[in-house]
Amino acid sequence: MKKLLAIMWKDVNVLFRDGAAVALIIAGPLVLTIGLGLVTGSFAASDAPAISRIPVLIVDQDGGRFATALTDLLTGEDLADLLAPEMWNDEAAALERTRDGDVAATVVIPAGFSAGFLPDMTTGALPDPVALRVYGDPGSPIRAGVVRSIAEEFTNRAQTGVTTVQIALTSLATSGAASPAELPAIGRAMGEQLFNPLAYFAPAMALLFLMYAVTLGARTLLSERREGTLARMLAAPVTNGQVLGGKVAGIFLGGFIQMAVLILLSTTLFQLNWGNPLGVLLVIASAALAATGWGLLIAAVSTNSGQVSGLGMALTLIFGILGGSFVPGMQMGSLLERAGSITPNKWAMDGFMALAAGDGLPAIIVPVAALLAMAAILFIISAALFRRRQSELLVG
Template structure:
């Protein structure tokens, strides 16, 4: 019974703390409203491709180049997403990219289309804005897809033509080579001229996220992380006032004291998560997904991990100021690294792998998946990582607290 008494006492202290209320409950709601509204345009809410501006330099006109520019890049499927801007020279294109006027650029070699049909594949020069990896990737994929189709058609036409030519003298059949080659060329050209562009915009069975949804999940994950410092400070305050020491020498078991402190932080974290979900849903219409049980599981797992980290931090720190400074900086670093400030997709691949050390990365990823609609199996990894990290942190923290 002592365990629950200690936990309830800590919860009441936290609820009476105005600073905790503003920091952990009010601020995430305000930031969600600001970021969700201001940055909603960054997210494609209808499942379409993101908009991009492509600069092109064409030194000579030919039928195939015109077809790629007008029928593919400006076809009905891509016209709304891709804006083309023509430049006279490569230098002009480079300057436009540096000035941020275009996201990516293509410089076509002289008589590029004619060369493709002859089997002379002269590569197109591609340029990009260093901060626009996604638009460049899309433009690059479309270009490579078109080039590969045309190259395949050209090679197939020449190969079949050579085979037919070499087989005619041996065969007794009468073959109209010119008619056959013309028919083959027309059919293969139809394939090359198809509207398929290598990038298909369609739903993958999951609902696209809005900016408000993303930043609701991101701000929730970030501010729940602040419970590591708040929970640690509660223990350090009691240690400095000798309250913890008196508890340690009382008949109350050490495990009950540690468990009560852990349970207090865990309960407040769960309360914070619950209030935040309800507030953002009813105030801003945030859709947290159709599976409430999945959301509850993820909230519990993340709260468990954060509460364990609070115990570990309390075990290693002795001063409140140290917790405020180191813990505050640490939370901000983890928040940035875990995608709570900037979507992880914007990070380099190496940094995305390093982000695995941030508990909010696993929580945010799981919550976003729940919002889009996911299976229980997909949540196994993030939930397991969060629970295990919480257990290890709690164990380390309890060992360190024994020594004090």
């Protein structure tokens, strides 16, 4: 056991002494989360971004609740250091000022924008959405892009929130927990509880880079074989099982530490409430185990460290897309949402979201069980492949 632990700690030390690796797996997700926080107005005004006081005109032709919410966001204190908004009534005049370069962008909220988020009270169906129109100054593409990103993210958050409320109200109605007359008031109360997008994107980005972290760990198995390090290990009084066991434990521990550090940093930097601490640890551990399983499978089917890197990067991106690291699964369609079940990202996000919503340990039983089952299946498959290639992998 001591030899296995020594190999494990050696691999973890190698991983976290690599400045480039640490920048990718720790700083990378934090930077992406901060960027998403800036465009969603999730930071206090004291956290001033580098780009500041972007002049933007707002033309509200709708006047509905969602239009008011967007206007409040653009003109509110959270974005006061980022935007310099001005309400405008004449769309043509606003566009002329944008073309002339007087302002970076004009946001037009068309009539019917708010109605596009409100389901039919009889059928529950949503009407065709009415899209926002954002016009940018060609001479200020970056500043116009920031305004466009904020508007698009608001729309995505609104759509996600409406879908969540719809599902909850349908459940209340079908279970008899609420009468039809009570549903509108309940829906309004739920809609007033604004969701902090950082609570979604922080774990989403951490899970995206978790796959990359385990790929780095798996790559050491083949790179050390090429460099002769494994041969020197085996020349010492250590068994093949201890070597492989130490490698597996090192990959898992590296992924676990990465996730835990990101959780702690996001709690401190973004004031996020992750929910039940024990539940958070269980989700982190099970997600790291499942990701380790995928990392081992990649190493088992690869012949060199370059293949590990290529396959790992491909899986990282595919799992990020299918698992909801970029867009919530409910917005991708039923087919892609079901396909996301093969990814550790999807199940871990389910667990983190349940805990962030205030649910207890019973709410994460299914996600944790799915992650552990995934890890077990992948470990069994990888072990079988390693046994077939044992002499090749460990000796070369």
